[in-house]
Amino acid sequence: MPIESLLVNTFNGLYFAALLFFASVGLTLVFGILNLLNMAHAAFYGLGAYVAVWTLNNAGDVTTSTVVLLAMLVLVIPLVVFVLSAVLDKTVFAPLYEIEHVYQLLATFGVILMLDDVIKFIWGASPITVDGATDPSRQLGAIDLMGVSVSAYRSFVILIAVACAVGLYLMFVKTKLGKISQAMSEDYEMVQMLGINVNRVRVLIFSISVAIAALGGALFVPFATATPAVTLEYVLLSFAVIVIGGLGSLKGVVVAALVIGMVRSFGIAYFPALELAIVFGLMALVIIFKPEGLFGDEGVVE
Amino acid sequence: MSHQSLLDVDDLTVSIDRATVLEDVSIRVEAGETVALIGRNGAGKTTTFRSVMGQTSIRNGSIRVNGTDLTDRPSRERIRHGVGFAPEDRRLFTTLSVEDNLRMSTWGKADTDEDGFRERRDRVLEIYPEMEAFLDRPAGQLSGGQQKMVTVGRALTSDPDIVLLDEPFEGLAPSVREQFRDGVTRIKDLGISIVVAESNVRHAAEIADRAYVIERGEIVTEIGRDEPITENEEIERIFEGG
Numbered sequence: 207m208p209i210e211s212l213l214v215n216t217f218n219g220l221y222f223a224a225l226l227f228f229a230s231v232g233l234t235l236v237f238g239i240l241n242l243l244n245m246a247h248a249a250f251y252g253l254g255a256y257v258a259v260w261t262l263n264n265a266g267d268v269t270t271s272t273v274v275l276l277a278m279l280v281l282v283i284p285l286v287v288f289v290l291s292a293v294l295d296k297t298v299f300a301p302l303y304e305i306e307h308v309y310q311l312l313a314t315f316g317v318i319l320m321l322d323d324v325i326k327f328i329w330g331a332s333p334i335t336v337d338g339a340t341d342p343s344r345q346l347g348a349i350d351l352m353g354v355s356v357s358a359y360r361s362f363v364i365l366i367a368v369a370c371a372v373g374l375y376l377m378f379v380k381t382k383l384g385k386i387s388q389a390m391s392e393d394y395e396m397v398q399m400l401g402i403n404v405n406r407v408r409v410l411i412f413s414i415s416v417a418i419a420a421l422g423g424a425l426f427v428p429f430a431t432a433t434p435a436v437t438l439e440y441v442l443l444s445f446a447v448i449v450i451g452g453l454g455s456l457k458g459v460v461v462a463a464l465v466i467g468m469v470r471s472f473g474i475a476y477f478p479a480l481e482l483a484i485v486f487g488l489m490a491l492v493i494i495f496k497p498e499g500l501f502g503d504e505g506v507v508e
Numbered sequence: 509m510s511h512q513s514l515l516d517v518d519d520l521t522v523s524i525d526r527a528t529v530l531e532d533v534s535i536r537v538e539a540g541e542t543v544a545l546i547g548r549n550g551a552g553k554t555t556t557f558r559s560v561m562g563q564t565s566i567r568n569g570s571i572r573v574n575g576t577d578l579t580d581r582p583s584r585e586r587i588r589h590g591v592g593f594a595p596e597d598r599r600l601f602t603t604l605s606v607e608d609n610l611r612m613s614t615w616g617k618a619d620t621d622e623d624g625f626r627e628r629r630d631r632v633l634e635i636y637p638e639m640e641a642f643l644d645r646p647a648g649q650l651s652g653g654q655q656k657m658v659t660v661g662r663a664l665t666s667d668p669d670i671v672l673l674d675e676p677f678e679g680l681a682p683s684v685r686e687q688f689r690d691g692v693t694r695i696k697d698l699g700i701s702i703v704v705a706e707s708n709v710r711h712a713a714e715i716a717d718r719a720y721v722i723e724r725g726e727i728v729t730e731i732g733r734d735e736p737i738t739e740n741e742e743i744e745r746i747f748e749g750g
Binding site for chain 2: 397399402506
């Protein structure tokens with residue numbers, strides 16, 4: 207294999223791993239800490255994608271500054287979704303925490319269908335894309351990475367994913383919220399008995415998790431189109447990530463996202479017809495040989 | 509009733525999955541007292557504690573702490589009214605350090621800052637000086653006896669008026685047990701009330717001022733201050749041959 211294509215495929219694998227990380231990390235946190243299996247999680251990735259296209263395409267009247275556009279994707283959209291999901295947690299999701307996982311899956315599948323219809327109602331069923339003038343990926347162009355030309359924007363997305371993973375890790379081991387979350391993942395009831403308002407922690411963890419999914423969708427869209435199929439694709443992929451990584455493990459999500467990202471990138475290069483088959487074949491192997499996932503028997507940040 | 513107890517459990521009836529597990533349980537604890545709740549395994553001791561902590565569905569009766577009715581209040585309010593709980597199965601947060609385990613109850617009570625926490629932690633260290641050596645270790649790496657200490661310590665860092673100790677001596681080696689009993693004595697000396705659930709009559713008799721005997725979810729007798737716990741008739745009947 208020529209060294210250039212090795213580098214390019216590795217870079218693409220990292221980019222894809224970054225997107226998978228955004229789409230899945232909240233799913234594993236919400237399960238590990240709050241014991242909610244939220245099938246609709248990655249649907250917020252799709253929502254983030256649509257909101258980002260809409261935002262970028264309407265930003266042109268005000269500004270085409272790359273910094274401002276990136277700030278909208280990285281800060282404003284996740285923040286708006288954070289507030290929205292805090293409301294959703296209190297209303298739609300609150301009753302789901304108390305029921306069995308299989309009912310959680312059914313109920314949150316319903317949430318996917320509703321979100322899907324909301325998206326189609328607002329933006330229609332046809333794919334939508336970002337206009338050239340306000341597409342930060344086109345504005346940023348390419349950079350040279352060890353002799354290979356790669357997208358500067360994709361490099362930026364990979365860096366944001368790394369920052370996000372490190373930030374989450376530090377939050378869990380250093381902050382009060384993170385330590386209480388770790389404790390809740392181990393013994394929810396005991397945390398209550400120690401006087402902690404677990405509902406408040408729940409809203410925060412849920413909203414942070416959903417906001418990260420929306421961030422992923424927003425970052426994804428300058429390079430691609432927002433379509434209803436994106437939601438479904440990432441719902442499936444995010445489950446592959448957490449099954450392979452192990453439910454409830456931050457490390458598991460990082461490792462599984464990297465593995466799937468690489469497998470998919472090199473799979474597309476060499477066996478394009480088998481792209482998804484390879485990913486889900488990998489998932490099947492993990493289920494057969496290590497059903498709890500690679501890191502499923504560990505805590506959130508072990 | 510004009511007299512107000514520190515803890516007043518009155519006619520408590522609790523069901524789990526439609527089966528009555530506690531029936532008309534009444535327990536009163538005054539300030540500074542150490543009271544034992546004696547019964548065999550499965551008699552309802554842990555359920556009584558869990559009910560006081562707000563973790564069961566109460567069908568009838570009431571739980572008052574310092575005169576405040578907490579029967580229908582959320583679990584998390586217990587600690588703010590001065591109730592600490594050290595469960596039998598320890599239930600420490602194994603990935604967190606011992607110190608963070610202790611910190612958790614000050615966070616829950618939210619009545620003090622980091623300096624206040626250190627003060628309370630140091631008071632716990634006076635009761636269990638050996639804890640100093642493993643404050644930074646993850647709680648999951650400790651021995652069973654060390655974990656028991658942290659469990660009691662965690663109940664104390666909320667600065668409680670009363671602590672519920674569920675089988676505090678269970679599974680401890682005799683030498684550790686003695687150390688532990690001295691710790692309980694020091695908690696008494698601080699003026700904190702204690703309810704200790706015990707399936708071992710001798711252990712209960714060593715530390716308690718008086719006792720309630722529970723059998724099949726009902727209090728069968730109450731043993732007063734002037735009566736030796738080990739010589740009570742009901743105790744002899746329930747624990748005969750062991």
